[in-house]
Amino acid sequence: MAAAGSDGEAAALVAEVDALRLRVQELERENKRLDKIASRCTCGSKDDSASTSPVVSASLCGSNQESKNIKSHCKGHQVGVVSHCPKRLVALKIMYFGQRFYGFASEAHTEPTVESEIFKALERAKLLVGSRKESCYSRCGRTDKGVSATGQVISLFLRSNIKDAGLEEMQKAASKFIGEHDYRNFCKMDAANVSNYRRHITDFNISAYDQRSNYDELWAITIKGSAFLWHQVRCMVAVLFLIGQGLESPCVVDSLLDITKTPRKPQYNMAPEIPLILRSCLFDEVNFLCSSEARIALIEHLKDEYHQYMLQAAIFHEALSCLSFPASYEERVAKIRTKSADSV
Template identity: 30%
Template structure:
């Protein structure tokens, strides 16, 4: 009798707990007894009935809970996204980025820290392009590690709300085959090197290049001037006749909210189906910012003027000996100007070198800046530029270092027929983001200037020779330490390779003797 009583009391307390935790499970058909005195009044048979009744309710409440939990866990599987049911159109996207925190623009196999990787991932994640299908992607420029851009442009086929499925405005199979034939013909006739004009997304990833150029480094880029007649010109009439815009997907807003804040899409445009950002870019313009310090800008301008024209720039670029290259390029404009005068300290005046051409070689802008800095520091005469352009005077490229990549920016890309579309809300969003980045950098600059002012006030730096220490910033990568060796007197790549080969032979002979 005592055991039955204790079991009844324990079950009653457990049932009360369940009733408080889940009131819908409580049934009024099972009256609760308030205390032990009430239980004492029951007979043995009454206690047994009470225990059995409470056990039934406890089991039913546990079953209801498990059933509800299992019902909550059942989630309908996501329906796969079908691009076959979507329209598509060919567009160009214009965006800016700060490259100082990235390993360059182009995708690489060894790192995901590239601009192109973030852009493509955003396009795929937002279902604007398929995962593994050819979207006929092309880029106007390929910037190096640390280099920024103000007007980078890419072109691709992208999902649309307005273009009907299967309309002629999208990329057709015949157009794809025609482009592929052009690429194949160029590849077969010129050493078997592949083009990046019309490649599938799965073919983006290229081998890691620690020394990539501001422009595309493939062999076909070198042959663009030879085979330009085989590149079809876009038919802009189809844009004028069939170019719906109202109600289109907000490409800029979607991409800006799915990429890092230092990658900013600010314009888009409908383009013809045979338009490629790479081959239909009419010019590229780069700017290189630097402090005036003790540089002689007049000597630099005199030297820079000698770069204009169609020349062989073999001695102003990185040379890849593993394949044939064409070094002729036409530079249209160069300019060196003071863009922000500092009246208190002329050495802190901000200057800018601007160069405009249809295309550039590997690291061409940075090598040119290195030579111009040497002239501005009066370590070289301005005519050194003419000597480097004359292969009869300097037939092999001397060994000299490039200028830093951080002050370089792809400032303009030429697409005269493209009618860019902007979104005011997107521009406001980007301005707020840009202001925040500017504030962060301004704070760092102000703190650095405060430290410099303090050190200047307690130091004895007065002579121009001492002030030349200011040149150790942007110029630190231009020349190695020690006494300056004139460029014409330096070893060439050929001589360096011969010396390395000679050392290797000596090493192998010594190892064989051992």
Template identity: 30%
Template sequence: MRRVALKIAYIGSKFHGYQRQPDYRTVEGELLKVFKETGIIEDTWKAHYSVAGRTDKGVHSTANVISFITDEEIYINKLNGLLPDDIKIVAEARVPYSFKVRFPQTRTYTYIQPIDPFYGESIDIDAMREAINLFIGEHNFRNFSKRNEKNPNREITHVDLKCVDDVLVFTIEGKSFLWNMVRKMVKALLHVGYHELTVDDIEELLQPKELRQYIRLQPAAACGLILSDINYKNIKFKESQYAKDKLAGYLKEEYLTNRQKMITDKHLIEILKSDNEPLTTTNKKIKG
């Protein structure tokens, strides 16, 4: 018997989240189906199976980690051959029996946000960069969560915002996160960028008082969120570039299909709008 840790990459678009659910296609459901088929896991409770993060519907991952005890040898290529095209095991590690997969040193999320091409005003990147620095350190993130938490305090160790080819790339690193926390942080920053919230509003939201009924933050779309890295003390994973390449190949096909749809939609908008109508969306306030 030995405990192993596997790093899982998946494209969340066609999954109803990570956690297994009856009558829904989930990442965990597909993984456990293959593990049981190959005899690696017969019973999740007896195998002490656990996962680092239960990502929501539509969220992607390049680094989620699962761990369990097994007698069987792990052959990544064989398992990946049985898994769907949108899930791949990309790394493995032998870990101590005491290994706690749910408690990494750091988790890193990446959020991808195209700048709204239909918006009438340019986005204020400088204001967003000023606001994003307020998140660094330990704060009460109650106003950035979907539900009430017993302990809403979390520590953010690193944040970054880059603008590449009209796409905003947010990187947020911490030890643990509340439900919807990253997506609500991103949404708040976008509101700052479009002057719908101020930097002072972000500072106020980080105070330990309930403001969710006054400043209503909807989470940013799940499709832009990637659980991009998880690190553990003294654990080194053996990466499989072949598995990563297989998933990248699947993504290239999906990308071309989605790009065709996106360009077609843009042309449809151009055809449908009147000659004098500006191609912009309405500036909507979120307070109140």
């Protein structure tokens, strides 16, 4: 019995040693992998080099797709870049007290610096558009450890809330609708009455309208097709609006038209119904008749309605021009100083 017990303990020890040996081998492989990653790391370099890295993002169609984003290294922290966002060049005037900083410029092994804190703040605010080189980053000067500043200035491209209407992108996406496609992802499903969701679009054009004001410019989207599904036009236009705002790329239309890739319609809001007009319905060998009296009466009625809406628009325009906002504290002080100087 004692011999049997000793044999069992020996076998257990051998098994434990084998397990430890395998664990050591796994750790050695992991160590080699980490060494390779560390050898490619540029976090400590003075040049702001950028490397591409795939970032998974959720698209409108609900499936995950890989889009190449750039990650820049700003002394110890990584910055995710969204390249399609609008941007503009800005100059920032900065005040800082240097007692707790190792100077202004970011250098290796000298945290914190004013520059590194600025980029961390810009990252948290989601304002960065690329690496420092891509953002055309520049500074007026650099200060040493402990030195303060009340008027330091830096400039770089940042994300902007001034959104351009991406008309070219919208027209590019609109052209993808032309032809015969399955539009089940661009309509409200009516399974009780509709089994075929294929429709043929012959023309899809975006053009400037001849009406504009000081505040807005009107554009018209003209769509021609053999037939349309329930809410198909409003759904197509809604996706175009997302593309025009830079929230989606034109390729999302391809994804939504591919029912094997996107078998179910994603959730998104339809375009409003007020601007939508059913312009005409055409039939072969059918001519509609309208008497001259009825035509004249209809024209006069539409003119009256048009003038009424023009009058309402003029009233709202006048209301907008009459709006005044109280002057800021700085403006009031400047006005008082100007009056004082004139009186002297």
